[in-house]
Amino acid sequence: MIEYLPRSKQHAELHLTQFGIEECIPGHFFGPAVRNHYLLHYVLSGEGVFEVGGSRYRLRKGQGFLIFPGVVTYYQADTANPWSYCWVGFNGTSAELLLKQAGLTKSSPIFLYDRDDMIYQYLQLMNESRGFHKARETRLTGLLYLLLSLLVEFGPVASPELKxxxxxxxxxxxxxxxxxxxxxxxxxxxxxxxxxxxxxxxxxxxxxxxxxxxxxxxxxxxxxxxxxxxxxxxxxxxxxxxxxxxxxxxxxxxxxxxxxxxxxxHYRAEIQAQIQNDSKNSIQQIEEEHLFYNGFVP
Missing domain, CATH: 1.10.10.60 (Homeodomain-like)
Known part of the structure; x- marks a missing residue:
């Protein structure tokens, strides 16, 4: 299941571009390629590998990886125990800061969330939001914030560079x-x-x-x-x-x-005097312009 979403004009600070859930066949892969938005994958079961910047990560249930815009990445499902995962694609002016708060950077793109199945539940709620018409975009943005809040709240302690x-x-x-x-x-x-x-x-x-x-x-x-x-x-x-x-x-x-x-x-008296003075000057300017455009140049 995958759904692509139109560009958001209402939520420029953070908005979904796509989301989905997939059960991969053995050896299924994507890349090497780049994306034009942030793409967060969360492993629901099975195993696979994620490669970026010369590093190779083997991931399992409860772990996830973040793809940054413009960065070449490659990922592949295990041939014996292929993973299934859910993902959210997003963009916005606040995205990078929120991800930094969650400890996710280009040099540290892996996260762990094995407390419960809330991330999966949020993806299901995104899918169920099709029943909303006027407020769907707002609901989806809210669910994205909730998902990222889990990573921020239960992510690693802030590193010195984030102080x-x-x-x-x-x-x-x-x-x-x-x-x-x-x-x-x-x-x-x-x-x-x-x-x-x-x-x-x-x-x-x-x-x-x-x-x-x-x-x-x-x-x-x-x-x-x-x-x-x-x-x-x-x-x-x-x-x-x-x-x-x-x-x-x-x-x-x-x-x-x-x-x-x-x-x-005293301050108010000065303000009111200034307002009156500005008003007189404005009236005088209008009168002079009226005379000028009617041929009566003083």
Missing amino acids: GTRTEIYVEEVKDFIEMNYPQKITIEDIAQFIGLNRSYLCSLFKQRMQISIQDYLIRYRINKACEMMGNAELSIADISRSVGYNDALLFSKMFKKVKGSAPK
Whole structure:
């Protein structure tokens, strides 16, 4: 069983290109050849060999191999005990990073997953998704994420070269959490618990990477959001304060002045004056253009 899928415009970060399950005949092989997408094979039973970059791997049930785009590979079923396997082909901007998190690289393309049959179950669910019409592509992408999450969760401990990558992931998770939750009364402890790291360790990673503490980043993010609201005359300073996570107006004023150098009311007055000035200039420009195009050049 094999199914090929069209190019995804909705899920550019990760999307399936094909998937399938096959019981190979003895000695069945493919290659040497290259692929234009990532192709992950998982052995369900039997044995076979996978060759890439001068290395030869003999694989059995519970093991798998990853083919990288543009890399020459060869694989063959055993003649006495041929393997059956399932596979998923995929691409996307997030694919390489997810695979690195799972410990899969060009120099280390083999993985082991012998805990249960969840990978096979996900392939079956992909096949059963034909009953979905409007949401099938989204469902398939979700199942691909679930499959890769198994390899990430139960893969090898991150190697030293991935330390920087993991730090970037944690930092982005902090920034995303703040972006989604800054209107709420959140603490650094809340962020650390969400990401699953020790508070002190996370703070150290973030400051090392961003040259600013998480607390200061949260404050600056909230104040910058408040500044974006200052041009809306329908919102009072108290409304803006509550909208960015400060129920205490005095604390908001204190933090605002610390970041922007002036009190919220003074900053707003400057913003509104600038808006009025820009509006006058715009009206004057329109009037001058009207005169020009009607032959009344001053």
